[in-house]
Amino acid sequence: MMAARCSKAFSKGSRSRKPAAGMLDRLKHWAKALKRDVIALWLAARDPRVPMGAKVLAGAVAAYALSPVDLIPDFIPVLGLLDDLLIVPAGIWLALRLIPAPVMADLRKRAETMAKPRSTAGLIAVIVIWAVALGGVWLIIRYR
Helix, strand or coil, X not given: CHHHHHHXXXXXXXXXXXXXHHHHHHHHHHHHHHHHHHHHHHHHCCCCCXXXXXXXXXXXXXXXXHCCCCCXXXXXXXXXXXXXXXXXXXXXXXXXXHCCHXXXXXXXXXXXXXXXXXXXXHHHHHXXXXXXXXXXXXXXXHCC
């Protein structure tokens, strides 16, 4: 009787792995699409068919996403992962809404064949933001 219960519990546990595997596949597909869209936004920032406002936003999002340095380092609990899980996808979503669909489809095709570029502008922007923030903290402490 006990063996029957254990085998049932084990078989239920093994069945529950199938949905988790499906979810893992969906997350991998989503991550791959996200990487492709970041490269497509990098291309969109340079494409003459894209409206100027969308170019600026696409360039900013792509520069930040492709930057080798995060604005909020990942070792900071919760906040470090917020930019990767919320800020970057939200920026991509907004930029994609501003770019005409046929242009974005063309840019996505081009992005699939490209290697991931590195963003020096994103690196410089993150360093400048950190320098300004640290300077502000220094001023507050010094002239308190």
